[in-house]
Amino acid sequence: QSALTQPASLSGSPGQSITISCTGTSSDVGGYNSVSWFQQHPGKAPKLILYDVSYRPSGVSDRFSGSKSANTASLTISGLQAEDEADYYCNSFTSTGSLVVFGGGTTLTVL
């Protein structure tokens, strides 16, 4: 069982907005503003799309945004496009056990 909890799957239509949640505890998500999000297409390596909750690396579309409230971080994708269909993972620094914990991943389907 992953340390951070994400919904297993979500779907949306082109042009819509969807939000993926990432729930942890006060020892990880709630305790630090160090949540990152990754996008992974089939057969490819993950790609960083957000860091420190809401910051985008250079070159990442501004359709991706992030936020955090208490022990839950969220990734919002607006204006869904077919290319957004992928697996999404969150991670966070943790003060317990492993230094870094990942969520179980969310498979996003664009209908």
Added chain:
Amino acid sequence: QIHLVESGGGLVPPGGSLRLSCAASGFTFRSYGMHWVRQSPGKGLEWISFIRYDGTNTKYADSVKGRFSISRDNSKNTVFLQMNSLRTDDTAVYYCVKEGLGSYINGICPGFDSWGQGSLVTVSS
């Protein structure tokens, strides 16, 4: 452009050993901590190990502690993962990962900004 190229994966029997290498280029390797993250077939990502930029500090996930060892050679821009006493549940794609975007907490930065293509390790008899 940053490149991380893993090598050394393959098929190994349970109880065997394997050494992964990751050759880095395109950035000042000696200035960044490096991690290994693995992904079992059809499963999610699991962080397994970290090494500080100068090699003076290493950390491991409980699942590999005592069996895996991370090291680096800054003169050759390479990070290694020595895997001993391998088990069938170690079967996974192993990614070499560079940290560096975002906040550092206790010397660790979860903003993994560059990933290798992955090296498949299969533990089976």
